[in-house]
Amino acid sequence: MSAPVLEDLAQTVAPHVESDRAGSPQAHPQLDQPGLNLACLDRTLTIQEATPEFFRQFGTSAAGLCGRTFCDLVHPSVQQPLLRQFAGLVEGRRDRFATEVIAVGTEDEAFTVPLTAVAVRGGTPELSSILVMMSGREESVDAGVVSNRKKLLSEIDARILEGIAAGVSTVPLAARLYLSRQGVEYHVTCLLRKLRVPNRAALVSRAYSMGVLKVGVWPPKVVNDFIK
Incomplete structure (x- = not known):
């Protein structure tokens, strides 16, 4: 028009x-x-x-x-x-x-x-x-x-997802969140299972398509509605 x-x-x-x-x-x-x-x-x-x-x-x-x-x-x-x-x-x-x-x-x-x-x-x-x-x-x-009231993530899951979406690798992400490397990997595995994707790249793509990550925001930020 x-x-x-x-x-x-x-x-x-x-x-x-x-x-x-x-x-x-x-x-x-x-x-x-x-x-x-x-x-x-x-x-x-x-x-x-x-x-x-x-x-x-x-x-x-x-x-x-x-x-x-x-x-x-x-x-x-x-x-x-x-x-x-x-x-x-x-x-x-x-x-x-x-x-x-x-x-x-x-x-x-x-x-x-x-x-x-x-x-x-x-x-x-x-x-x-x-x-x-x-x-x-x-x-x-x-x-x-995509439910705008569905609480999918814990606070730590949200921070890890934001880090992955920003391209932060496991070791610096662990240091940032005061976790062990194994702790980060455990949460990543849980996120992959929860969002039903095979790898980190698919995890980020899926999170954006679901609306879990805010559009047009950098560094990446999880929408609060999805955090328990």
């Missing part, structure tokens, strides 16, 4: 995606069109209003989503990069961005989905709202391992 089309869409839709005056969040009938998957956020990224299609994509209702922060709907591994993108809109450094995110439904069903966010300023420099447009689901992600 071209930038002018996005601008026209934002100007057309923004007046209709505002909070219900009675205080009860609900989808606006003006937006009840098949395939129109939109949400309106305030400056704090709280969902103020959305279309019925948006609610359906997450398997819930207006009451279940309005008032929640948008980042609650995406996997922890992509929250920080997404927050940086939204900060650009809020701070006026950009007018829009497009990316792909891992969204998480009500039953921990994870799926990738293209997302476009447009700043709505109402003719002034100040941001009045953010219009989020999402396409249909592109593919499901391994639901058995």
Whole structure:
């Protein structure tokens, strides 16, 4: 979708995606069109209003989503990069961005989905709202391992995984964590078994694909949600 089309869409839709005056969040009938998957956020990224299609994509209702922060709907591994993108809109450094995110439904069903966010300023420099447009689901992600509430790792396992992902070999990693070489190898073996992979390279790849390691962060960092 071209930038002018996005601008026209934002100007057309923004007046209709505002909070219900009675205080009860609900989808606006003006937006009840098949395939129109939109949400309106305030400056704090709280969902103020959305279309019925948006609610359906997450398997819930207006009451279940309005008032929640948008980042609650995406996997922890992509929250920080997404927050940086939204900060650009809020701070006026950009007018829009497009990316792909891992969204998480009500039953921990994870799926990738293209997302476009447009700043709505109402003719002034100040941001009045953010219009989020999402396409249909592109593919499901391994639901058995991507659960954003699944505590997979102990604290020491997390630190070892971070070290392996950063390319730290066994001896320096052992010294860093005050473990013996055999202790590190034991934990690595447990990680290989837990993530069902044959070697360290596959372990790191698997951890990123599962969302256990944060995207766009260096040195590598395990998402806190996965630590017991």
